[in-house]
Amino acid sequence: MARAPRQADIAAVAGVSQTTVSLVLSGNTEGTRLSEPTRQRVLAAAEQLGYVPDPVATRLASARNHLLGVYTFASAFPIELDDFYYPILAGIEAEATALGQDLVLFTGTGGLDARTDAKTAIRRTRVADGCVFFGRHVPEEPIDWLLHGDFPLVYVGRRDELGGRIPFVGVDYVAASAAVVERLLELGHREIRYLRSVEDALSSTDREKGVLAAIRRARLPVRRVVVRAQSADVDAALLTKWRDEGVTAVVVEETDLGVLSRAALAAAEEAGLRLPEDLSLAVLGQPKGRPDVSGFEVPRRELGRRAVRLLVDQITGARRTDQQLLDCPQVPGATIGAV
Amino acid sequence: MARAPRQADIAAVAGVSQTTVSLVLSGNTEGTRLSEPTRQRVLAAAEQLGYVPDPVATRLASARNHLLGVYTFASAFPIELDDFYYPILAGIEAEATALGQDLVLFTGTGGLDARTDAKTAIRRTRVADGCVFFGRHVPEEPIDWLLHGDFPLVYVGRRDELGGRIPFVGVDYVAASAAVVERLLELGHREIRYLRSVEDALSSTDREKGVLAAIRRARLPVRRVVVRAQSADVDAALLTKWRDEGVTAVVVEETDLGVLSRAALAAAEEAGLRLPEDLSLAVLGQPKGRPDVSGFEVPRRELGRRAVRLLVDQITGARRTDQQLLDCPQVPGATIGAV
DNA sequence: CTGAAAGCGCTTACAG
DNA sequence: CTGAAAGCGCTTACAG
Incomplete structure (x- = not known):
């Protein structure tokens, strides 16, 4: 097994067309019903060959690749562990795992020159199905560009830039x-x-x-x-x-x-x-x-979870845009008292 | 600009073929020399249209996508911040940034059933150009499969499984x-x-x-x-x-x-x-x-950095396999003394 | 020096 | 119920 098996290999083994293989494996039952024997043969061949769909091809063919971008504008693993953003990232990861999504951390801005840096880096987020953004400032041009391309994205933190068109999950x-x-x-x-x-x-x-x-x-x-x-x-x-x-x-x-x-x-x-x-x-x-x-x-952890949920909702078409504010539990504490 | 511009669009504007655009933009000067005027026209058109290469297509067409996988077999953002793996991840991120690579965190194994879980999840790492693996146990079958497919990978920690064929950066x-x-x-x-x-x-x-x-x-x-x-x-x-x-x-x-x-x-x-x-x-x-x-x-942070460097070396063909052990600085401390 | 063509592995209309 | 074909946006031989 020098090369990874593809749908064509399965098709050959099962004696069907590559299209049929795709149909069976994607579970795409819309308007089409595959005969049970055919399904079984395809499934068996896939199992036998140890088939795994190529996520890159899947994505290029306009489907989803279950990759969620995370753009932090800074280190996601800062040296000071108690960093402000950490719980948010933990929430993002937890929810991504729960929803069966992998995460792409966009940190690779090293090789580019300062000018095109942010612009190009941000545009690279398009590898993923969508992207969660962080950070105090919104780089308006590239974000606007992504929005125009109907690229699903959500900011962590309330945003009013770009005419209030930026989806976000913020704190009230x-x-x-x-x-x-x-x-x-x-x-x-x-x-x-x-x-x-x-x-x-x-x-x-x-x-x-x-x-x-x-x-x-x-x-x-x-x-x-x-x-x-x-x-x-x-x-x-x-x-x-x-x-x-x-x-x-x-x-x-x-x-x-x-x-x-x-x-x-x-x-x-x-x-x-x-x-x-x-x-x-x-x-x-x-x-x-x-x-x-x-x-x-x-509620930082929850902020992360909700951002991912909103993003996945956007990706699956549940909603194209949204802006949410989360409530904060009051901390009674012991540093205030009656006059 | 509802859709992202592609090479074909640039070609149209510059009055050249899509192939030429690809050649110019990839800087692929092997065996081919593009005339300077042509180059300039293509570059200008690309800039004007705000072109950004589609990483997915790039990758499918067998080039690199500057995505490095990180497979942790556990949460990358654990609740206990002082987690054992954290400094390693920090090192990985730092080096990835330095080398202009983005990181794919494979955590999305939630949706799959237990049996195919690890297998499928690990195979998914192929979205990236290569992958850094963590964890005490080596799931031999899928790792072997990746190795056979010449997929660049490196383990963090010494490994002797699979006949010692697993590349790693470990500790001496x-x-x-x-x-x-x-x-x-x-x-x-x-x-x-x-x-x-x-x-x-x-x-x-x-x-x-x-x-x-x-x-x-x-x-x-x-x-x-x-x-x-x-x-x-x-x-x-x-x-x-x-x-x-x-x-x-x-x-x-x-x-x-x-x-x-x-x-x-x-x-x-x-x-x-x-x-x-x-x-x-x-x-x-x-x-x-x-x-x-x-x-x-x-030297955990260094462990992460070195793993990434080795991985990128593999990807770029600098070396196909390697196993490295890092030295540990002794800590004098004050809990040992003369008899 | 530049272009036409095939191919990467998939999905998705569209025919039969 | 199943298949042939086009297409996603690139790269890479191969011709001219």
Whole structure:
């Protein structure tokens, strides 16, 4: 057995045409019924020869190849194991396995020159039946190109680029953030500060939107709530000053690296502020390894699973485009309390 | 642009044949020289149309598709991040990126029935130009089938199945283990016990081989050195008993889950034995998060890189088969000392 | 220096 | 119920 057997070989053994072999093996019973004896003979021959369909030919002939692309714009196996994206990838793999799909990790952008790099790399995703995309920025041109070619794709994270035509599975940061602030309001807090990063990613603006919406619904002034800051600006002095101004609760954005919440937590400790006795502190997300901090959980693993499910739905034609937002379970924590 | 442009479209625009387009774009200058004007026209047309070669067609037409398979026999993104295989995967990805290759993760074996499972799944690896394999056991039939079809593959870890025809990049456990024992001998130890797992994986027998070789070279009796044990058998009583018998050094196999070394370390502590004052303890490998333990480091990331490099060498024809063993840096540690 | 033709292994109308 | 034929988008001898 020097060469892998193909349908033609089976056809020869079974004494039928290659077309019939294809029909039998693909289980394509539409409008055609193969006689049971024929089926059996083909199946037997296939088994005997150890036939396995060539996925490449299958794909070229316009069928599916059960390959799902994953485009991360970065390493999928970063050196820091606790990487932000890891659980999402784990979810993607789990769901892919469950659905019988293999994964193509597009990382091979090494050989190309910088200019055509992203463009060509992204276009290469077409080897797969569809592709899951990651990353903060959307390279609009190539993504638009894929969309125009009716190539199934879904982004992980909410996207509003390209006129809102990008399918995605995202996180409902607006609702989750509002819920955190509402818990604070119920506990009697009236003077709240929201510490956010200076960057304007959607995940940042969505959180802010949620925070402000909750404040407004409580008919509280919105004016001085939002404070943009770098982690270096967040120190004991800042928290102490706020305390003196009557602030009773601080809400902190959880960025992908978690630098802001870490700085805030450290600052509180440095300032000798006990949480929640002296100050209530909540995080919009969950700092690594700190389940004691009040906030919410980003369902990252589920994000991955849902992205794959949506992608496969697109591929199988169940739906051509869709945008989904996932709820975040609130984390009670022990760093917020009544005023 | 509803459909992706193909070579035929470029040919039409440039006023040449599709063959010429293929020749120009593939840079295939063997035996053929295209006139510079023609080249330029083709290149311009390709750029203008935003042409990207269809990797599937390329592959079917018997060229390479720059896809490298990775077959793990398990989850590539396990829930426990500190998983044994993770650094290897990281190395694989890093090297693949460096060499401009994408990765296909074969995890989609879910939909198939148990019997044909592994067989079919492994054969599917043929979508890629070649494949890196992992795992303790070699499923001989399908691997043999791939080998016969001249499919480039390399195992991570030494393999002696199939008549030693399996290409691999492994670890020189024999040498690394012997070196550990030699350090002990130099420190004056004469009564040594080697604690190994009950399973006979190559990585286990290789370590044992190294241990015994070192002992023999020192012309010491080999008789009672090797002790097969489950982690449950390794307790304070055992170590105390050995101490009473005059044992001054214990060497422990580091299994993939690290249960044996963990048990030994715990037993020593429970027995109140100070390391290395009361007992020297070395591990053949490195327990997670314990750089203080004497032993050696398994260059896992490098293992991944080298596997990919060997695979690509095979694919490009640089070498059709090869077997490599990597050296392990010794870890001095602080758990062994002079008698 | 360039093109017509066959072929990679499959699927999918379309005939019989 | 089954087969001949075209086609998926490329590469690769082989002619001119």
